[in-house]
Amino acid sequence: MRRSIAAQRRRDAVWFLLPLLVALLIVAGWPLARTIWLSFTDASLAGGAHRFVGLENYAFLIEDPDWWRAVRNTLVFASVSVALETALGLGIALVLDAQIRGRGLLRAAVLVPWAIPTVVSAQLWAWMLHDQYGVINETLLLVGVIEAPRAWLADRTLAMASVIAVDVWKTTPFMVLLLLAALQTVPVDLHEAAQVDGAGAIRRFMVVTLPVIRPALLVAVIFRTLDALRIFDLIYVMVGNASATATMAVYARQHMVDFQDAGYGSAASTLLFAVIALATALFITLGRLTAPPAAR
């Protein structure tokens, strides 16, 4: 009886999996294959005939200083913002884990930036960072931190710092959530034992807490890094295609859609895909990946 059930199940499993496989093939597999193919052609987004041009697009790409700038911007953006939000997320998670009144309120408040759509966050901050009427300039002038209003989003050096700050604000809740869940699995008696032994707060964190939350910390950092490497909407809405902040995704879309150069844009996209695939492979070998990806 058991054997026949298993056999029936295996037959049915094919039919249960087929819709998923077909859907993934249509929305992911085929389009990716086409993008890679188009990267070797002179295709235009408007359609029409295109011909194979070999590595021409890639040759142009590696000679374009704007492309290398986009690569650098992407790496700077991803590494700085993930580092900051990990530190901040861990700090906030530790506060939320402590026994304080109003913890429920605080926990709910921390989720708010996560709940706000990225485009909305981008607009909220673009308004707050406005060079003439922004509340941030106004406040900093009042406190005396700056003497003249700053053009946070137009100034080449400030723009990157600004978009990183907004990304940190928006994504720290994700870190907090993952780390808080991990912190709650830290055994209390272990902490107490360490305290009795005279271990200070920092030592207790290093010896007791950190080893327990390390897997969750690793997973959170990996997911955020892979997400940050493909950043598009926040930067596009706040500063458009400006080269000071344009990431690989922004650069690729600009060429593909604004300039209608599907072949060249696809080459840039393919390289971004390769970078992310490489990072993923690296992470998988570094530590086993067992967590589901989170919704953005």
Added chain:
Amino acid sequence: MSRRTRRRLGQAALYTIATVVLLYTLFPFVWAISTSLKSGSAIFDTALIPPDPRWDNYVEVFREQPFGRNILNSVIVAASTVLLSLALGLTAAHALGRVTFRGRALLLVTVLGVSMFPQVAVLSGLFELVRWLGLYNTLPALAFSYLIFTLPFTVWVLTTFVRALPVELEEAAMIDGASSWTVLTRVFLPLLAPAMVTTGLLAFIAAWNEFLFALTFTLTDDRRTVPVAIALISGASAFEVPWGRIMAASVTVTVPLIVLVLVFQRRIAVGLTAGAVKG
């Protein structure tokens, strides 16, 4: 310093940090609400409480552009995406969580791998496909393309939950002669309802917020979804950005989302952390 004062100092520091965190996370949205209630030149006034609160911006955002239509579009697209990904995810999770077959682990890793895809990497291929299917500038193009980021986590979370269910339940049903389909709809579906609410909610939020595909696959204002509409709100001239209206639109679409997230915060935490904690 005595132990008691140290303790008090520690507590004070903790509450100070908590207050700063509260300000940091909530202020931008509070400021948006404040701005949205200021009309005309009052918008340049940096008072937190509008001296003369008005609804003008809210009225204008619906009058000057098809914002009501944009909201409806977003609801249709997000709801369709949720239904599609739950249907596909549930059937697949049943097979992946219960049946052992060769290549299952590989399949799960592949599904996870899809979630790492940068959207821009499939953009030109999808654009071609969307146009070929005659779906350019239509809502189905969006609902369908969003599966690329909702399916992976739906499948993963549901598979995790299927594995946690006791096997005896379905075996009893199968010995009684129930087909796999009956087991799925009569036994699994009710048991997985909580997990489906969680994943459905996450998929809804992800679809509601999506920007790049919506920007690329739609053309006319009446087909835009909310994020694109908000990103493209513009004034009479390029130098006159209607911030009041942008903030009114932002508040309008974000309040329901915040309420949703706060009501379901426990479930969302479970959905986001499923598996991550076990490492």
